Amino acid sequence: MIYDALTSRYTFPCPTHGDAHVRLSAFRELERLPGAAHPSLYRISFACSCGDDHVGLLTHDKLDWQPLGLGKGTFLNLMTDRFEPIGAELGDLAARRIEGGEWPWSFFCYPEDRPRPVFPSAFILLAPGTPAGSVGIAVRCPACARTSINLVSPEHVDLPFLNDGDIGGIDHVFAGDAATALEDFRSELYSADFDSRRLLLE
Numbered sequence: 001m002i003y004d005a006l007t008s009r010y011t012f013p014c015p016t017h018g019d020a021h022v023r024l025s026a027f028r029e030l031e032r033l034p035g036a037a038h039p040s041l042y043r044i045s046f047a048c049s050c051g052d053d054h055v056g057l058l059t060h061d062k063l064d065w066q067p068l069g070l071g072k073g074t075f076l077n078l079m080t081d082r083f084e085p086i087g088a089e090l091g092d093l094a095a096r097r098i099e100g101g102e103w104p105w106s107f108f109c110y111p112e113d114r115p116r117p118v119f120p121s122a123f124i125l126l127a128p129g130t131p132a133g134s135v136g137i138a139v140r141c142p143a144c145a146r147t148s149i150n151l152v153s154p155e156h157v158d159l160p161f162l163n164d165g166d167i168g169g170i171d172h173v174f175a176g177d178a179a180t181a182l183e184d185f186r187s188e189l190y191s192a193d194f195d196s197r198r199l200l201l202e
């Protein structure tokens with residue numbers, strides 16, 4: 001798996017085309033695999049331009065860090081909002097922006113009634129939203145571990161540091177386990193019962 005920071009796409013194998021170049025908003029399901037811890041491994045399904053969905057694997061650092069151009073050996077502790085470098089030089093613009101309070105990705109946590117910063121590994125499910133062109137995302141909050149659904153623009157998902165000013169949300173608290181959330185998510189996503197929340201990080 002390769003991430004190309006210039007085109008903001010991940011490359012996965014496609015049985016039809018050989019390679020599929022996939023934006024984050026074309027991901028459909030993300031599941032952290034049990035067992036592998038160093039690094040942890042994620043099973044990704046994505047909507048391919050060939051018309052089928054495929055499955056690929058991403059390590060945690062590729063999933064979360066490569067879109068930011070960050071080198072290996074650093075890790076951001078979301079509970080303390082601090083980088084904890086593992087011997088690596090942090091000369092990177094993305095690192096400085098995060099340390100300056102800007103967040104590459106964010107979502108609105110409904111159980112907490114507030115926006116929260118996240119990384120792609122917090123996404124559980126993505127689906128085309130209504131209106132057409134929007135993206136529905138189910139996100140597991142790193143702070144409270146509960147799941148919320150937001151309706152956002154593709155750019156909100158695909159481009160680090162580009163956060164929607166307002167997002168659509170569903171005032172619904174989802175069960176913690178992914179299997180239940182999957183069913184809830186699909187039914188709620190098409191209910192078109194979104195309201196608007198201001199997505200400004202404090």
Ligand SMILES: [Zn+2]
Pocket residue numbers: 014015016017020048049050051052054
């Ligand atoms: Zn394909």
Ligand SMILES: [Zn+2]
Pocket residue numbers: 109110111112116141142143144145146
């Ligand atoms: Zn939360």
